[in-house]
Amino acid sequence: MSLLQINDPSAGPRPIGIDLGTTNSLVAYVSSLGDPIAISDCDGIVLVPSVVHYRGDRSLVVGPRAKELAVDFPEDTIVSVKRFMGRGAEDPETRRMGPYRFASATGPVVRFEVAGRGEVTPVEVSAEILRELKDRAEDELGQVGGAVITVPAYFDDAQRQATKDAARLAGLEVLRLLNEPTAAALAYGLDKKQNGTFVVYDLGGGTFDVTVLVLDDGVFQVKSTGGDSQLGGDDMDRALASKILEALGQAAPSPSFTRYALDAARAIKHALTDSETVTTELSHEGITQPFTITRADFDALIAPLLARTGAACRRALKDADVSAESLDGVILVGGSTRVPAVRAFVAKTFGREPLGDVDPDLVVAMGAALQADMLAGSAKNDVLLLDVLPLSLGVEAMGGVVERILPRNTPIPCEAAQVFTTYADQQTGFELHVVQGERELAVDCRSLARFTLRGIPPMAAGLARLEVRFSVDADGLLHVTAKERTTGLEQKVEVKPSYGLDDATIERMLEEAYEAGESDIEKRSLAEQRVEAERVILATDKALAEDGDLVTEDERTKIDRALTRLREAHAGTSHRILASRIEELEHATHEFAGRRMDRAIRGALRGKDLGAIEDTTKDARGLERAHDRS
């Protein structure tokens, strides 16, 4: 956010595009000149970590601060919530490595137990992230209009519905749920003005999508899509974290060790993107252990994950009836495509080097902003997106097999009707089980809804004609209506009950949120200031312990006083006092921070171990960064 930004109040609400990612989220809009612009915070940072930290006083913290708190509060800090969207309590994801307390072992919705709230659902957690993004957008733009929110192309109906619910809960008007690869292609295609057949390979923190699409003079036609909504950088982290826990001798790790191992794994993974070998010291809760890993070791760990993406790529090409040779380009999206093994794998799979001129972090949000702009009617581009249904829709037939009603990769919006009949004399009710997925048996597919059509007039078996109509809208969401054809009796069925939140629950939550209104904002800033205070106190204590010799006596007195005053304010309830005390302490440590930085850099030049320098400079910068803001 720049101070010179001039907001034209007469411009009215501005549509926004949101990339709600597993690891990082961001919000973008289209400027009056027609360019997509990602909104950054006061530090110029665009990506908001998709992390929500819950505190005992019912307040919460979202984004970068929450991410820092995850190590100390692993159970109350929800990371990668997107992997749980639209999932039941028994979902495999709940059994994978992670530090959470799940509220129940069964039920249609995953629930986390967190401080201050009791239970929260993934929809509620996501809503907090969306609220944060909306706040940021409002800071920048004044008024925010409708939003296009991106979802993985391979998200099923339950996951899409959950995303839409989260947006509603955050008070956002959803203009469209847009598939992430399609959004990326839109931003890329509009920028480059190139026609042809492209593949988007999107490997993010939590999800994988592959989409084949044709760009033809402003029409973006998706031909096929495939993927896995539980496959991403998180799984690489887990694979590596197992090795780390092993090295630390943690067979049954505590939540804190789990969080530590996952964070360490990610840091090492990132380092392996630039170096062939990483040597570091693992250290947590008094246990330390040197650890070395080569890129080749890491590549072997993630090979099975890449193989899964390869299978999806080949299927997508086949479904699109396109050969790898006839492609005009491969677009890489998502942070995990920075991993050298991923790039090499993609190059091998498609027989060509991927395009190098795409920003894998921003392109999805940019596309969402462009689509929002078009849907809000202010677009300057003559563009149309044609997308498809990612997973087949069907009903469970006799014997538990799936009868397919709409196959995957059907262009949307679409509709199909199927006629069923009664199998017993005088049967007045008929049960339907709607499922989504490619497997032959209904139990192996995603259950979307079970409902009973009632009030069928009593007739002999096989006479009633029940017409069930499935429609999929442009968001990829399913609607079902049923009709008895001999009598014309019609029923509209909401495909929702077998998962997620029903409308009444959402209304109630919205009301609660509204009532909480103002006091929530106060609470939130208090919580944020407290976290900031804790961070600054910790950084200062650590700095004094390590480099205490760099402070003069006079400085030391001032710093100690500021520390005491800040601790007092931290126990109080005024976020304003807290903010000014933080500033006081930052002022008192300003010169000290500068000297520490110098020492760290001199240390670096003397060729200390690389990781150690990064740590020290990061600490020193921790103090520095606080000053930038004051």
Add this chain to the structure above:
Amino acid sequence: MPSPFEILGVEARFDLDLAALEKRYRELSREAHPDAKRSATLGASIDLNAAYRALKDDLSRGRALLEARGVAMGGEERENDPGFLMEVMELREALGDARDAKDLGKVLVLATRVRGFYDASKKALTAAFASSDHAIAKHHLGRLRYYRRFLDEVDVIQEENELA
């Protein structure tokens, strides 16, 4: 209800130029899709999508063409020729055995053979439609359906194998 050929404004024939069809679909979407034209209805877009999907695929295009020519299908097309049925049964059995034995090489050999049969039947189907020999067209549509199912199973096996 207009036929898919009418909706897409293309000649009602079996051997359509699919690339041209696709282009036509995109052009018409600019008129039919509510995102592109405010006056367009969701229904128009749904109909266009359905028509495009029907014509893109050999089997459904064949059915649509029979219907457009006023030939009753009478339920799903079936090929009742005993020799053919026997052959298909043997092929499927061989495929099942290869699947159980995880013999991918064998699966691929069978797939190549069936793809050959598919192409031959498709050729015959094209000729039958060209000479308006609808009884023969129906036979070949039935065959395509069996071959298609066989090839779908091959896809499933291939994916199984890839992930194993």
